[in-house]
Amino acid sequence: MDRDDLLDRISDHVLAHGLIGLSLRPVAAAVGTSDRMLIYHFTSRDALVSAVVARTSERAVAQVEALPGAASVRSGVNRLWAAYQTQPLSRCLDVYCQAAATxxxxxxxxxxxxRASNAAWAAALRDYFMRCGASPRRVGRxxxxxDSALYGFHLDLTTDRPTELARGVDDLALAAQAIAG
Structure with missing residues (x-):
């Protein structure tokens, strides 16, 4: 098994079981290798975790890149929020949040x-909102x-009612539409 295949298997495991408390021996057993092979390919637990966070971020970016444009920025925000609640994007965002929380x-x-993952994520969001009609001059705002608000809403899914959050997301979408002009 090469490093890339191993990283995909470990990333799949983390997406299913979470990042918090990840230990080399149990994850190695779960993906059919040894902890020594993990060290050989990744040099340390920290390097492995960093690679997993980067890989799951790549997968999240791919999901946003695949979203079709919407008729407006407002509908684009709401479509993006719907995507946040589906797999695999939801679990990819969970991994990033778990990494940040720890x-x-x-x-x-x-x-x-x-930083590299964040730059790729922001570029994917910029392209997406431009497909939704945002001007290049205002898309950064x-x-x-x-981005910041939807991460907060995503975290709130564990404690708040989805219908209440959907209303808040639509308020956010209205604000984004106002910025778009």
Whole structure:
């Protein structure tokens, strides 16, 4: 099994079981290898976790890139929110949130990978909102507002009612549409 295949298997495992508490021996057993092979391919647990967060972020970006444009920025925000609640995007976002919640994103070796993932994510959102009619001049503001807010709404799914969150997302969508002009 090469490094790429191994990373995909481990990423699938993390998507199914979560990132918090990830240990080398149990994950190695779950994907059919040894902890020594994980160290051989990734050098450390930190490097492995960083690679998994980057891989799941790549998968999330691919989901956004595959979204068709909407008739307006407002409907685009609502469509994006619907996508946040479906698989595999929802689980990919969960992995990033778990990494952030455990303090991994703000320090190396995660910081560099997180910055690269964030840049790719923002580019995918920019392209998506431009497909929804946002102007190149204003799309950056829309991405900043919507990205931060939807992550918060995504975290709130565990405690709040989806219908209440949908109303809040539509309020966000109205604000994004106002920015779009």
């Amino acid at each position: 303090g991994l994103i703000g320090r190396e070796p995660y910081l560099s990978d997180a 829309i991405v900043t507002l919507v």
